[in-house]
Amino acid sequence: MELASTAFVNGGDIPGRYTCEGPDLAPPLFWTDLPEATRSLALIVDDPDAPDPAHPQRTWVHWVLYDIPPSAEGLPESASPLPEGARDGLNDWNRTGYGGPCPPIGRHRYFFKLYALDQMLSDQHEPKKAALEKAMQGHVLAQAELVGTYQKQKGQR
Template identity: 65%
Template structure:
């Protein structure tokens, strides 16, 4: 499976409009080569470098989506209308939806992880990343990853 974005290449900087210093809208994402037998897709965006990349203490979750239809091929920029059937989980702000990079210090990495699953997961009632990962156990057919980086450009 392949996960890409027209906004940034793997390992490159995420444009400011997708961060707390800009419009804070999700980047467009596209994927291909979803394996046969995929019944649903899930997407997790997180930052393992929180709060400081030199001394990370936790992984901060920015976006959780699941039950993405297997025939979907991506998400548009500023995705507010999600593919039919897609459900949202909770980010680490305690809400659903995308929240972009807003690192307190240093350049952080943002992992966009797409999972192809062999079964639908059903209604998990706004799962956290951990709850979604638990539900996905034993159902992952393939995984794709896209990493973007960001460091604040302005002091807030």
């Protein structure tokens, strides 16, 4: 299984358009080679470098999305419209949807993690990352990862 974006390459810079310094849109994503038994997909985007990559204290969750149908080949820019049936969880701003990179200091890494699951997770209601990961236990068929980096422009907040 592979996860990629037309906006940035694995290990590359995330363009400002997908951050708090731009319109803060979700980047376009696409995936290939799902396992045949896939019944749904889940996506978690997080930053393990918060708040300072030199002294990380926590992982900040930017996006939780689940029950993505395996017939979807990806997500368009801004993730709008979401594939039919896809559901949002809560990020660490305590809201649904994508929240782009906005690091307070230094260059952070952003992990886009896609999971192929052998079931739907419909019994969840706006789960946070930990609850979704718990619900996924024992149901992950495959995982793909895409990493982007971002550092705020100097002199801007």
